[in-house]
Amino acid sequence: EIQSPKKSKRFRRREQEEQPVVQKSDAPQDVIVMTLVSKNNGFEGPELLQVAIACGLRFGDMGIFHRYANKESDGKVLFSMANAVQPGTFDLDLIEQFSTLGITFFMTMPGPKDLLNTFNLMLETVNHIAKKIDGELLDEQRNPLTKQMLEHYRQRVVEFERRQLSKR
Numbered sequence: 001e002i003q004s005p006k007k008s009k010r011f012r013r014r015e016q017e018e019q020p021v022v023q024k025s026d027a028p029q030d031v032i033v034m035t036l037v038s039k040n041n042g043f044e045g046p047e048l049l050q051v052a053i054a055c056g057l058r059f060g061d062m063g064i065f066h067r068y069a070n071k072e073s074d075g076k077v078l079f080s081m082a083n084a085v086q087p088g089t090f091d092l093d094l095i096e097q098f099s100t101l102g103i104t105f106f107m108t109m110p111g112p113k114d115l116l117n118t119f120n121l122m123l124e125t126v127n128h129i130a131k132k133i134d135g136e137l138l139d140e141q142r143n144p145l146t147k148q149m150l151e152h153y154r155q156r157v158v159e160f161e162r163r164q165l166s167k168r
Contacts, residue, residue, distance in 0.1 A: 030109040030160055032119060032153050034126050035084050035142060036135040037102040043133050045090075045098030051132045055125045057081055063089030067125065069112060079107035079122040103129075109160045119157045123150070 057065040064082040069075040082088045084102030091098065105126050112118045130137055137145040 030156065031106050032109070032122075032156065033104060033106045033140045034122070034145060035102050035104045035138040036126060036130055036133075037084070037138060038100075039134050039136055042099040042101050043103065043135070045095040047133055048098075048100075048103070049092075049095050051129050052081060055128055057125070059090065059092055063091070065090070067121070076112055078112050078118045079105060079125075081105050103135075109157070110164060115157045115161050116154070119154065 052065050055067075056071075057067050060066045060077075062080075062082075064080050066080045067078045069078055082104050083090055083100050084104045085100050088104075105122055107115075107118055107122055109115055126137060129135065139145045139149045143149075
């Protein structure tokens with residue numbers, strides 16, 4: 001017998017019960033995303049690696065780069081840089097042959113204690129990398145990043161911090 005596309009209550013309940021439980025403290029509640037796209041024919045791996053390391057980014061978990069709270073790369077991740085092209089990772093063994101059309105920077109909230117300083121550090125890093133490798137900065141919707149959108153990002157960060165403080 002063919003069932004209709006609507007799921008029965010019993011099936012939906014069982015499906016919900018089988019969903020893994022994510023602890024609220026582990027799951028990001030908001031993510032700030034900026035993408036840097038090439039103005040030319042892509043970013044070359046060796047140049048990208050050199051500028052990323054010069055900006056304090058370190059290769060780490062998930063095959064992407066992270067900016068850590070301390071220089072030993074074992075502290076809290078402040079923000080990350082991923083390949084904007086699938087699969088989203090970098091392979092350091094093949095970095096000499098690697099190129100990509102874009103890279104994505106993101107910070108999750110909650111995160112480090114001072115989120116606004118972290119956001120400003122991420123923005124400073126993205127702008128520096130953009131100048132060094134001739135990239136154009138885009139917002140979450142992949143539109144050119146405007147001063148208005150930057151202010152919107154800052155307000156999201158400030159509002160998130162305010163909500164976190166009010167929960168204590």
